[in-house]
Amino acid sequence: MIHPEAFEPRVSSVSAPMAVPMAIQSLRARIDTIQSGRRRARTALAFGIRPLDGRLPGGGLERGVLHEIAGGGSGAGDGPAAALFAAGIAARTRGKVLWCLSRPDLFAPALAQVGLPPDRVIYVEAKDEKTVLSCMEEGLAHGGPTVVVGEAARLSMTASRRLNLAAEKTGCLAILLRRWSRPNDAADFGRPTAAATRWKISALPAAPLPVPGVGRARWRVELIRSRGGETADLELEACDETGRLAFPSDLSDRSAAPPAEPARRRARA
Amino acid sequence: MTAADGAARAGGLRVGMAAATATALVAELAAEEHDPAADAEALEKLAFWVLERFSPIVAVDGTDGIVIDSTGADHLHGGEAAMLEALVGRLAAAGIAARAAVADSWGAAHALARHGGDTVVVAPKRHGAAILATLPVEALRLLPETVEALRDLGLASIGDLLAAPRAPLALRFGEALTRRLDQASGRRSEPIEPLRLAETIAARRNFAEPIGAAETIARHVGRLVVALCADLEENGLGVRRLDLLCRRVDDRIEAVRVSTARPVRDIARLTRLLCDKIETIAPGFGIETMTLLATLAEPLTPHQKLAALTEEILPDVSSLIDTIANRVGAERLYRLAPVESDVPERSVRRIAPLAPENGESWRLDWPRPSRLLKRPEPIETMALLPDHPPVSFTWRGVRRRVRKADGPERIFGEWWKRDAELAAVRDYFQVEAEDGERFWIFRAGNGEDMATGSQRWFLHGLFG
Numbered sequence: 001m002i003h004p005e006a007f008e009p010r011v012s013s014v015s016a017p018m019a020v021p022m023a024i025q026s027l028r029a030r031i032d033t034i035q036s037g038r039r040r041a042r043t044a045l046a047f048g049i050r051p052l053d054g055r056l057p058g059g060g061l062e063r064g065v066l067h068e069i070a071g072g073g074s075g076a077g078d079g080p081a082a083a084l085f086a087a088g089i090a091a092r093t094r095g096k097v098l099w100c101l102s103r104p105d106l107f108a109p110a111l112a113q114v115g116l117p118p119d120r121v122i123y124v125e126a127k128d129e130k131t132v133l134s135c136m137e138e139g140l141a142h143g144g145p146t147v148v149v150g151e152a153a154r155l156s157m158t159a160s161r162r163l164n165l166a167a168e169k170t171g172c173l174a175i176l177l178r179r180w181s182r183p184n185d186a187a188d189f190g191r192p193t194a195a196a197t198r199w200k201i202s203a204l205p206a207a208p209l210p211v212p213g214v215g216r217a218r219w220r221v222e223l224i225r226s227r228g229g230e231t232a233d234l235e236l237e238a239c240d241e242t243g244r245l246a247f248p249s250d251l252s253d254r255s256a257a258p259p260a261e262p263a264r265r266r267a268r269a
Numbered sequence: 270m271t272a273a274d275g276a277a278r279a280g281g282l283r284v285g286m287a288a289a290t291a292t293a294l295v296a297e298l299a300a301e302e303h304d305p306a307a308d309a310e311a312l313e314k315l316a317f318w319v320l321e322r323f324s325p326i327v328a329v330d331g332t333d334g335i336v337i338d339s340t341g342a343d344h345l346h347g348g349e350a351a352m353l354e355a356l357v358g359r360l361a362a363a364g365i366a367a368r369a370a371v372a373d374s375w376g377a378a379h380a381l382a383r384h385g386g387d388t389v390v391v392a393p394k395r396h397g398a399a400i401l402a403t404l405p406v407e408a409l410r411l412l413p414e415t416v417e418a419l420r421d422l423g424l425a426s427i428g429d430l431l432a433a434p435r436a437p438l439a440l441r442f443g444e445a446l447t448r449r450l451d452q453a454s455g456r457r458s459e460p461i462e463p464l465r466l467a468e469t470i471a472a473r474r475n476f477a478e479p480i481g482a483a484e485t486i487a488r489h490v491g492r493l494v495v496a497l498c499a500d501l502e503e504n505g506l507g508v509r510r511l512d513l514l515c516r517r518v519d520d521r522i523e524a525v526r527v528s529t530a531r532p533v534r535d536i537a538r539l540t541r542l543l544c545d546k547i548e549t550i551a552p553g554f555g556i557e558t559m560t561l562l563a564t565l566a567e568p569l570t571p572h573q574k575l576a577a578l579t580e581e582i583l584p585d586v587s588s589l590i591d592t593i594a595n596r597v598g599a600e601r602l603y604r605l606a607p608v609e610s611d612v613p614e615r616s617v618r619r620i621a622p623l624a625p626e627n628g629e630s631w632r633l634d635w636p637r638p639s640r641l642l643k644r645p646e647p648i649e650t651m652a653l654l655p656d657h658p659p660v661s662f663t664w665r666g667v668r669r670r671v672r673k674a675d676g677p678e679r680i681f682g683e684w685w686k687r688d689a690e691l692a693a694v695r696d697y698f699q700v701e702a703e704d705g706e707r708f709w710i711f712r713a714g715n716g717e718d719m720a721t722g723s724q725r726w727f728l729h730g731l732f733g
Contacts, residue, residue, distance in 0.1 A: 084639045084733030105640045117630050119626040124593055127597070143584060
């Protein structure tokens with residue numbers, strides 16, 4: 001199987017966000033105004049996790065652009081963690097969420113557990129992926145829902161541009177969950193798209209508990225691509241009941257780079 | 270005797286019998302006086318019911334049938350077969366035994382519904398005349414004396430008629446026979462004159478020159494909507510179902526139907542919904558008349574959007590819902606609502622996207638997976654009985670070693686609803702494999718008693 005990791009540059013481990021000099025900041029603002037034209041000012045949805053927010057332009061997940069999220073590891077095809085990551089983002093907004101899918105296997109109680117109650121989510125069960133993308137575009141262009149989530153295996157440059165343009169007009173947060181049933185489709189994730197950020201969420205073994213049990217899930221959150229920002233690779237605790245991620249308690253008390261990290265990655269590669 | 274229900278037919282009664290013979294055969298016969306006028310009226314009422322719910326083009330077919338042009342309407346009900354099932358099912362619920370068929374032509378559908386054998390017949394697309402070959406000649410909507418004469422000649426089935434030379438047939442039985450034959454096999458078109466309620470609000474445009482270009486159609490749709498909305502406003506109504514009928518020069522009617530979740534009278538929104546569908550209209554040699562009908566209209570009352578100035582206005586999504594519902598079908602657009610059931614696959618039900626919000630949610634004290642498999646998949650496991658989680662399991666050919674586990678969460682069958690689940694038990698475990706992936710697995714049964722389940726293990730969901 002071609003692993004999507006193979007197409008992406010590696011990122012160094014957890015480190016404190018660099019302070020952005022004033023000059024760079026003002027330059028960025030100017031570039032933004034040139035790029036945006038008559039586009040409305042963008043706002044961002046912060047994760048509340050400094051190393052992550054610091055690397056994203058705007059200090060969080062930008063509204064009005066497309067974000068791509070995929071699952072990693074052996075469960076990449078179904079991406080249960082990626083779906084919850086998206087649900088957690090949606091849970092931290094207000095208003096309706098439009099969720100377009102072609103395989104209806106999303107279990108709504110789990111969404112409620114990360115703070116996305118059933119009243120807020122409207123599902124569109126499209127018959128194929130093309131319709132998923134067109135329904136997403138419709139939702140983004142309408143602007144009624146605050147977040148539009150879609151599930152698709154393939155995303156072409158053209159399709160992603162269309163979604164971006166539709167999102168730009170209304171300032172909706174667009175999220176595309178990449179899920180594939182064949183390993184070959186995973187290679188498609190390496191192709192360039194117009195998405196502003198690209199994430200990969202994979203499950204990690206949770207911290208051992210003093211008693212038998214599984215405890216809070218832990219994810220490896222990789223920000224593989226970020227337009228106008230930096231990449232990141234963090235180990236985080238999964239969404240809680242309000243959709244918030246957290247730093248693992250055993251890591252946050254330690255120095256920035258956990259010693260176990262590089263060894264484990266070599267083992268995986 | 271003009272009609273007999275299932276029970277009467279089982280008693281040996283046949284249509285056409287004398288009333289005295291029938292009473293002699295079945296002593297406790299409940300007979301009603303034949304009232305053709307009342308029958309026709311009831312049939313028309315039924316046709317209006319179909320018109321409101323299923324398709325824009327509906328007409329009464331003879332004395333015992335309804336003909337529906339489902340083009341452009343079946344996708345709203347999930348396809349032709351699903352639409353027929355729904356139609357027959359809802360009629361059965363109302364106590365009407367109905368048979369339905371869908372075919373390429375009115376004639377073929379008429380024949381298949383009455384003589385096709387099954388209650389619901391869906392003929393394949395472009396079936397031609399072959400599908401009718403085995404049906405009796407009565408299926409062709411001929412006069413009784415013509416049928417009689419054909420049978421005398423030994424022509425019992427439509428296949429016999431098709432094989433026979435046409436010219437002598439036409440000479441002997443007149444043009445009616447060949448016309449019916451052609452109509453049934455789809456060689457000759459047969460327009461359906463749609464049924465209309467007199468009070469339906471409508472707007473109509475006739476064209477001196479037939480129109481065909483998409484832009485032209487869109488322009489006229491816009492004007493029709495403006496006229497219709499003015500009429501609706503006068504009556505204080507909004508549309509729930511809007512039909513656009515385009516009569517072509519060859520007398521065929523191309524129909525477009527759009528539905529809305531709530532009554533609407535917004536010109537821009539209705540125009541948009543209709544214009545989305547223009548590509549489904551085949552103008553042929555041109556359209557000479559366009560009619561826009563508010564088939565289902567409901568009172569539209571202004572409602573207060575904001576209760577207090579401090580409240581945040583959440584944008585209205587109903588127009589988006591209409592747009593998407595008319596594109597993918599209304600049943601594919603839904604919200605999920607909790608159901609009081611411990612069985613995971615039954616704990617979710619679909620409700621309309623604009624159903625009132627009641628703040629209900631599931632109980633959140635037990636972990637639930639973010640992806641639930643359609644059907645629990647059997648896994649091979651190694652586990653200690655009775656209440657230990659597996660040490661390892663094999664799912665879809667991959668063996669995973671279990672590192673951590675939580676459980677069991679025991680879920681009992683709904684014995685108060687289903688007898689088969691009287692003793693059924695599932696023991697759910699949340700397990701974490703070596704690489705951190707989490708799965709929701711269960712054992713059918715309590716690990717000891719075979720009455721509670723097969724004691725086999727299944728994987729039911731994936732945790733995020």
